[in-house]
Amino acid sequence: MSGKLVEIDAAFVEKTVVELASFGAVGETGVSRTVYSPEWVGATDYYANACAEAGLEAYRDAVGNVWGKLPGSTAEKSIASGSHIDSQTPGGRYDGALGAVAALIAVKALKEQFGIPKRTIEAVAFCEEESSRFPNANYWGSRAITGRIRPEDPDRVIAFSGETIGQAMRDVGLDPARIPEAQRNDIDSFVELHIEQGPILEQAGLPVAVVDAITGIRQYRGEIRGVQNHAGAFPMDIRHDPLAGFTEIASGLIDTAHRVGRPAVTTVGRVLVEPNFPGIIPAKVEFSIDARHPNPQARRRLYDAHEGLMQEVARRRGLDIRWDVMLDHEPSQSDPAIVSMLQRVATEQGVPFLTMPSGAGHDSQQMAAIAKVAMIFVRSKDGRSHTPDEFSSIEDIVAGIRVLAAGLHALAY
Amino acid sequence: MSGKLVEIDAAFVEKTVVELASFGAVGETGVSRTVYSPEWVGATDYYANACAEAGLEAYRDAVGNVWGKLPGSTAEKSIASGSHIDSQTPGGRYDGALGAVAALIAVKALKEQFGIPKRTIEAVAFCEEESSRFPNANYWGSRAITGRIRPEDPDRVIAFSGETIGQAMRDVGLDPARIPEAQRNDIDSFVELHIEQGPILEQAGLPVAVVDAITGIRQYRGEIRGVQNHAGAFPMDIRHDPLAGFTEIASGLIDTAHRVGRPAVTTVGRVLVEPNFPGIIPAKVEFSIDARHPNPQARRRLYDAHEGLMQEVARRRGLDIRWDVMLDHEPSQSDPAIVSMLQRVATEQGVPFLTMPSGAGHDSQQMAAIAKVAMIFVRSKDGRSHTPDEFSSIEDIVAGIRVLAAGLHALAY
Structure with missing residues (x-):
């Protein structure tokens, strides 16, 4: 036709x-x-x-x-x-x-x-x-x-x-x-x-x-554990604040995807803080990472960069971090x-x-x-x-x- | 005696x-x-x-x-x-x-x-x-x-x-x-x-x-609104991701209190993300800030630095930010x-x-x-x-x- x-x-x-x-x-x-x-x-x-x-x-x-x-x-x-x-x-x-x-x-x-x-x-x-x-x-x-x-x-x-x-x-x-x-x-x-x-x-x-x-999609479920304490009585320099670690990591992951440029995308869409009170340094932050790239090599480099950042921040801040890959589509x-x-x-x-x-x-x-x-x-x-x-x-x-x-x-x- | x-x-x-x-x-x-x-x-x-x-x-x-x-x-x-x-x-x-x-x-x-x-x-x-x-x-x-x-x-x-x-x-x-x-x-x-x-x-x-x-205590309830979108289909460079803004802000607030040094403390203890799904760029992040200093002048400077950072990040990222002071003790x-x-x-x-x-x-x-x-x-x-x-x-x-x-x-x- x-x-x-x-x-x-x-x-x-x-x-x-x-x-x-x-x-x-x-x-x-x-x-x-x-x-x-x-x-x-x-x-x-x-x-x-x-x-x-x-x-x-x-x-x-x-x-x-x-x-x-x-x-x-x-x-x-x-x-x-x-x-x-x-x-x-x-x-x-x-x-x-x-x-x-x-x-x-x-x-x-x-x-x-x-x-x-x-x-x-x-x-x-x-x-x-x-x-x-x-x-x-x-x-x-x-x-x-x-x-x-x-x-x-x-x-x-x-x-x-x-x-x-x-x-x-x-x-x-x-x-x-x-x-x-x-x-x-x-x-x-x-x-x-x-x-x-x-x-x-x-x-x-x-x-x-x-x-x-x-695009290739990987979703992680991450968890950072620190030490829960009183927000007023615990000096900044000896805290193990998982929220501080989480925000540095999430901000860094997003910046990484920005720098890689289109079509790389990284999203942190889900966050759960425990115990989640204003006056308490949290004990735990659970979070998702959704990272995507349609090119197999670029995708691998993106994931490596994300995992490396998580390890580095957690180690430097004395926090326990772990993650599971919940979804991984080539x-x-x-x-x-x-x-x-x-x-x-x-x-x-x-x-x-x-x-x-x-x-x-x-x-x-x-x-x-x-x-x-x-x-x-x-x-x-x-x-x-x-x-x-x-x-x-x-x-x-x-x-x-x-x-x-x-x-x-x-x-x- | x-x-x-x-x-x-x-x-x-x-x-x-x-x-x-x-x-x-x-x-x-x-x-x-x-x-x-x-x-x-x-x-x-x-x-x-x-x-x-x-x-x-x-x-x-x-x-x-x-x-x-x-x-x-x-x-x-x-x-x-x-x-x-x-x-x-x-x-x-x-x-x-x-x-x-x-x-x-x-x-x-x-x-x-x-x-x-x-x-x-x-x-x-x-x-x-x-x-x-x-x-x-x-x-x-x-x-x-x-x-x-x-x-x-x-x-x-x-x-x-x-x-x-x-x-x-x-x-x-x-x-x-x-x-x-x-x-x-x-x-x-x-x-x-x-x-x-x-x-x-x-x-x-x-x-x-x-x-x-x-110490003087101020607790803020902050709210950042962006534009909810699909985590895969929306390029990084045109997102208005409130989680990206929140994590940059929270990480920055915590760093500020670190740099000021003892006895300044700043804690983000409560975070609520909407809709809170791994595959969705959030529409809204609600969060607490608890910031304390016993010196009236240093306290004022700490709060000014925090509020300035929130304004700057939200403006740069095209996000709506607002906050209420929930607690303010001299x-x-x-x-x-x-x-x-x-x-x-x-x-x-x-x-x-x-x-x-x-x-x-x-x-x-x-x-x-x-x-x-x-x-x-x-x-x-x-x-x-x-x-x-x-x-x-x-x-x-x-x-x-x-x-x-x-x-x-x-x-x-």
Whole structure:
């Protein structure tokens, strides 16, 4: 279809985004929809119905991902697109959900405008990505598709409120013993559309990006212990104040990422002080570090610098420090041929774009274990995400879906 | 009695300390005894009984302070000693309670060994000093004695668990409307014995200190607001990360107090981050600053430096900062004549001592509004306080009580 524009119905896009957001709605624009909750059941039923109405073969797999399949004329491996249908608590309407909607609408448009493809095309709504109910779910939906959920995981992945993910599955009629049935070995390529969740497109004045890599992410849980004492009676020069050590470390880690420059990022987002009273030198500070870089060597140097600083400060100040790595995802590179193809079709569709790495983790990095992958980003207003204020314009979304549809066409027809 | 040793019964001291610690006991050595609690009622009854058994006129005043009076032969203003009977939750056996016990035992010893004084001598157990039930009680017991509790305070001082201090008073049979009756205008001098709560005496190898000033204390509640964003998708160079600003500020404040040197101290003891998730750049950091110096000019310079740093960092980083002063006590100087006298009698009693300011706040700084004041410190093991691990040896305590008794003798006989 080189040169031919894919037509996308903006009103239908808006209607679908708004209707999907009604499941777990919080206020005007917020959504709180954790995996296997009643709101989630509603949203997945809605998605399956929308797939069926679009003429796709809709089904829910063994872990709760919803698929809408447009069968191809050959037995070749299929082309898939989608994203997750769960949300932060609350998040917005677009994070994840937009990628599921975009896939559905792109496949529907291709079916209507180009007929039966050679390769089967599939739209998918992954059941879980946010870890907003189960902190260690670790891409539960896409991980099941890659066959990397271990038999013990359903009993070991525990919710913030204490229940296991296995129990939560049974509560919505899914049998955790059948998770292996969700595994797929017949997907050739996977293209995920997602909101950027950052300000780079907005600052560049562009609606869309082609994503050439997903950053490597490491999260540490650190703990510094000192000696609790009275804030007035203990001279500065003989204190072992873990808050003094923590603030020097956190300030230094952040400065390090600044000096390394884009795309390195380091965030300290969580801090717990004990006993946390104004008049008491603390006994303990617990903290998180989230450090990311898409380049494997630069990532290693960033982590080495962070760990070296923690050791040095703690030693100099006479504090006990320890840390655990809670999360460690290698960078994931997009397939170069798909990246080139998406750049080409974006140009053909008249959609201005830039090429960038993703600083957030995505289901695509899981799917990369079984398929060639790439992503498309849509501009986020003010770079906001994980909040009800998250917003992307319908114009930008339609531009993104047109690139997605043209890309799926290039891969499947 | 110049040169004559005051005899103090070490076994009786130990018995009294241990028995008083049974009210609100936590584990082997801890005490949790907030004002107007059942444990507090038990402790004040015990103290009143002990005063009566020592031959003192015991009574509870309108706010719940317990007094034990040894009437003098003249109508001159009286000499008083004591400290608070409430505790941290949990604290140890010695903070406050030891000063009440020391006063009782000193007056008992003087009565037994020197008979009727010229001036009335009074031992007192103040009802409240720790703010451990009512965060804004602000020296409730000694403040009532100075007449500085306002009529609206009983309804406005609110517990951590929500009740007013007026209601708590009524629950133990005290009428808040009668608080003004606790006011005293007939106290000439007040000498408070207290544990040091710091390591200075231990490091000096001395049992006792004469306290020549109580440090000035200011506590701030600060709040820094930035822009909440995704930890991965937002480049370092355009973040408004309140945690980055907070850690630079807190680290800088602590460094400032270090550079000023003893006796300046600055502590950041309380930190609350919102929303406090590893993968999210925070929206807000709330924090406390506790900064102290006993010299009025040096104190002013310390606060100016702290406030200047907060302004500078917030402006440079594009963060909103605000702070409230939650507590602001001017330094309180001990009466120079009483300090000299205590130094002299300590030497006469053969008790080695040093002279130092108090880095903690004490009832004495309230009592300074109506009487000449000074304090005596007793060595604290490892400088620990506000913990069940708090400990002072009976030998050190007896040395402190001998200085106290000799001081009261010098003032009253």
